[in-house]
Amino acid sequence: DAGITQSPRHKVTETGTPVTLRCHQTENHRYMYWYRQDPGHGLRLIHYSYGVKDTDKGEVSDGYSVSRSKTEDFLLTLESATSSQTSVYFCAISEQGRETQYFGPGTRLLVL
Amino acid sequence: KNEVEQSPQNLTAQEGEFITINCSYSVGISALHWLQQHPGGGIVSLFMLSSGKKKHGRLIATINIQEKHSSLHITASHPRDSAVYICAGPRSQGNLIFGKGTKLSVKP
Numbered sequence: 001d002a003g004i005t006q007s008p009r010h011k012v013t014e015t016g017t018p019v020t021l022r023c024h025q026t027e028n029h030r031y032m033y034w035y036r037q038d039p040g041h042g043l044r045l046i047h048y049s050y051g052v053k054d055t056d057k058g059e060v061s062d063g064y065s066v067s068r069s070k071t072e073d074f075l076l077t078l079e080s081a082t083s084s085q086t087s088v089y090f091c092a093i094s095e096q097g098r099e100t101q102y103f104g105p106g107t108r109l110l111v112l
Numbered sequence: 113k114n115e116v117e118q119s120p121q122n123l124t125a126q127e128g129e130f131i132t133i134n135c136s137y138s139v140g141i142s143a144l145h146w147l148q149q150h151p152g153g154g155i156v157s158l159f160m161l162s163s164g165k166k167k168h169g170r171l172i173a174t175i176n177i178q179e180k181h182s183s184l185h186i187t188a189s190h191p192r193d194s195a196v197y198i199c200a201g202p203r204s205q206g207n208l209i210f211g212k213g214t215k216l217s218v219k220p
Contacts, residue, residue: 033207042198042212058207090155098143098202103155 003027006091008106014112019078023068025071029112032074033101034058034066036087041092049074049095053108081111114137116201118211124217131186133214135199144182145208146173149196158184158197189218 003026034046045058049067091104116137143162159173176184200208
């Protein structure tokens with residue numbers, strides 16, 4: 001299994017509070033991705049990174065920001081959480097952009 | 113219309129049956145991924161293929177790039193195959209666009 005962890009695994013927060021989710025990898029893969037998974041929508045890309053300090057938006061990026069200051073860490077920040085951001089968040093990594101992606105265990109976020 | 117469509121959405125089978133899950137896509141993609149999501153939520157990549165057929169144990173994936181169609185077959189299905197199976201196609205930079213998944217339940 002690829003060495004990829006997410007923290008926290010579960011979080012409950014209140015509307016309007018900032019939240020940061022962390023994805024950590026030990027594989028030295030160049031690409032990292034943040035997805036959210038919601039019933040009826042499947043997995044959707046939020047942001048991705050193709051190298052340290054190199055990031056780009058996905059299809060559902062509004063309300064989210066990311067940072068990647070080290071190869072191994074990719075942070076997802078909800079600046080001011082809303083109830084619509086209640087979801088399961090998955091991080092994934094891949095060695096190159098068009099190769100197999102390996103997924104983290106997911107983070108369940110509940111925004112009250 | 114979703115760019116990646118899967119059918120069926122739900123599938124119930126008896127142990128031992130041959131199972132087929134279909135994936136059609138409307139965008140021009142060069143390869144297709146099949147993923148498995150366990151009941152506990154973990155996601156595992158099963159296949160990435162750009163032509164022909166790939167086999168891993170009882171799982172077989174086929175793709176026809178010209179027809180924009182892929183199938184995932186499971187032979188001699190078992191209750192432990194119960195999961196959600198997801199197909200996905202890469203856009204630029206490898207970003208994946210996902211189907212909504214097929215929920216498979218295999219009864220003993």
